Amino acid sequence: MTKSKVGFVVLLMLAGCTAWHGPQMDAEDYPMKVGAVHIYTLGGFSDGDSMVETTLGTRRHDDRTIYVDSIAYFENGALNRTTEEYYYLSGYALYYYGEKSVGYLDEPIPMIEFTLYEGRSWFLDADDTLGSYYECIEYDTLWLGPEASRYRAFCIGHYNSEASGTIRYWYAPEVGLVKYGRSIPSGDSYSKEILEYYPAGIPEDTSGN
Numbered sequence: 001m002t003k004s005k006v007g008f009v010v011l012l013m014l015a016g017c018t019a020w021h022g023p024q025m026d027a028e029d030y031p032m033k034v035g036a037v038h039i040y041t042l043g044g045f046s047d048g049d050s051m052v053e054t055t056l057g058t059r060r061h062d063d064r065t066i067y068v069d070s071i072a073y074f075e076n077g078a079l080n081r082t083t084e085e086y087y088y089l090s091g092y093a094l095y096y097y098g099e100k101s102v103g104y105l106d107e108p109i110p111m112i113e114f115t116l117y118e119g120r121s122w123f124l125d126a127d128d129t130l131g132s133y134y135e136c137i138e139y140d141t142l143w144l145g146p147e148a149s150r151y152r153a154f155c156i157g158h159y160n161s162e163a164s165g166t167i168r169y170w171y172a173p174e175v176g177l178v179k180y181g182r183s184i185p186s187g188d189s190y191s192k193e194i195l196e197y198y199p200a201g202i203p204e205d206t207s208g209n
Helices: 003-017
Strands: 037-043 050-061 064-075 078-089 093-099 103-111 121-123 132-142 147-158 166-172 176-184 190-197
Touching: 050 078, 103 132, 132 166, 132 176, 132 190, 147 176
Parallel strands: none
Antiparallel strands: 037 050, 037 190, 050 064, 064 078, 078 093, 093 103, 121 132, 132 147, 147 166, 166 176, 176 190
């Protein structure tokens, strides 16, 4: 075989190993920023009809830097309940690490595995390949909020059991979670959609009003 033919075969092999997956999101695209604020509208939740999530800061646990998010639920504009949620962002995944009332999870939940792309899937427990798993279903365009803001987001489905119903998360690069939806066989449904995102915190009102 000539050198030119060998080179061509090598290129074909490399092309097969580096298949194009379309739009992708890596850990550096996920916005875990201290001071950032997400405001959501809620549907079906007993905690309220809206929530404000603020990344307060970080703390050390299990030799990891854990992000602490303050969660405030509101009903008709009145504060209803507050709590905290914990997250860990590595170069490989975003983990849900627990909540204030239950503490840190012994086995954090991999909400996203990186690099994220359409068609990627992973198991809740890597050793249980017949159990609960996640799959990136599509990369979609969403129009959300009172001003119909445009978000390009990855839709992730969570597949557990028939009793859990249909669960979907939409994550946008540089923004984070922009939409959540769950419907269960009993007919109940739950939704969360982003209203506003302030990466540097809610701006102060300097108008004097």
